[in-house]
Amino acid sequence: MLGIQFFKADPTVFVLHYKNGSVQRSGAGLSFFYYAPTSSIVAVPINTVDVPFAFQLVTKDFQTVTVQGQLGFRVADPAKLASLLNYTVGPRGGYLSDDPKKLADRLVNLAQTVAYSSVQALTLEAAVSGTQALIASLLEKIRASELPGAHGIEVIALSILSVRPTPETAKALEAEAREQFLRKADQAIYARRNAAVEEERKIKESELNTELAVEAKRRQIRESKMNAEIAIEQQRVSLLEQKVANERKEAESKAYALEQSLAPLKSVDWRTLMAIGRGGVDSNMLISLAFHDLAEKAEKIGTLNISPDLLQTLTQKAGE
16 A cells, blocks of 8 residues: 555664654554654664774873773663654665764763863772773763653663873883882892892701701710719729728738737847847957947946957948
8 A cells, every 4th residue: 555664673682652743652663554744753772882993182181092992871761862852764774863872972071071170080090000990980970961861761871991191191101100110020020039149048057057056966965075084083093082091091000010019029128129139148249339339328438448359350240
């Protein structure tokens, strides 16, 4: 029939069928026949869309950075979005206006505005290294703005792929980072050397402690030997003292025995003992005793005459 057409939508497309200014049917993934002269078909995609963005911003320390990422969103209220933007499709299935493209541009502009204020509050180093904090800040500000709610849009995710400074600044940062890495490498080398020196010191200390322990053991052995030798010498001294004491007692015993044996002879005249010792008294002995008595009483003798024959006889007896 002339003017009757068939429309079929994908499950990710929300369809609004208007006829004579009123909604005849609405829903996702609809398929139906309609009369084209009096109908308008609005098709709003409700699938998740990722919009890439890349823009240059200035940091707090006046350094230019390029922020590159993407924003993910979906249409949560298709009817509200359809009331703001024209999503009407023609007989051949294409959109009759460029409004569907404007939604992504509006979201990118919103992200750029929010990112400008956020990056401007950060230094270059903080912006380059604090990507996660920057993502959280941007996502919170975008969701809190009026645009998503007014267009019935739900912002799902925001990701920043890179925050790159200018090539000259990047080289400077790389040089600084390289120097830091080199310093860390030097510190690691120094730490390893210090650890090696410390281990060597511990080994030397252990060796010295071992030597001290060995020397102490040797000293203990020497002291034990000396104590043993001292004990032996003390035993020798005790033995010698005992021997001397025994010899002294033996000598005293012999002296006592001799004294006792000679005690009866103390009262005997020595002449008698001499005579006994010689086995008798001869004439020469008597003459000698006589001369001895004369010598003892020489002060009482006035003159003593001795004949030559007597002297010769005595001397001859003495010489024989």
